Amino acid sequence: MKIQTFSKEQIIEALKNIDISKIDLSKIAVIRISSTPLEDLPIPIPEENVSIFNFADIEEEYWEKHKKELIEAELREEEITGIRGRFSPITKKEAYEIVEFVKNIKEKGIKLLLIHCDAGLCRSKSLAIAISEYILKDEKQAEEFKNSPLTIENKTILNKIKEVV
Secondary structure (H helix, E strand, O other): OEEEEEOHHHHHHHHHOOOHHHOOHHHEEEEEEOOOOOOOOOOOOOHHHEEEEOOOOOOHHHHHHHHHHHHHHHHHHHHHHOOOOOOOOOOHHHHHHHHHHHHHHHHOOOOEEEEEOOOOOOHHHHHHHHHHHHHOOOHHHHHHHHOOOOOOOOHHHHHHHHHHO
């Protein structure tokens, strides 16, 4: 399974440029990670091939040290915007859900997994590394993401996925 990573804006633009008459959309899956609301995908990827998560790009150590302030910031944002963002790291439950989603799409023969987060640098790339390395056992693909100058690894994501595999 090939993995590609994007920012929130990049994935929308990339999908707008796909000629859906020339591609089998049932062979594409998407993992969407955001701490803010998401717009709909511009092409009809089957609902069962899309999984959405809401966790921040925060390492566990930082969360433990600043939990009170981060929760207060979530509440302030909700007061101002009416939408509660999330400023906490990936949970073990979310890691498990991601692992199960990837195992299911792999069994279905998905050929392309698109992963996006808000900026496309940390969460999406870290998740691509973890999926490649720990689930797909594709060291070459994992190394490509690790060696990209646009990758900032989030150790919490890597460790949580590894823990539940």
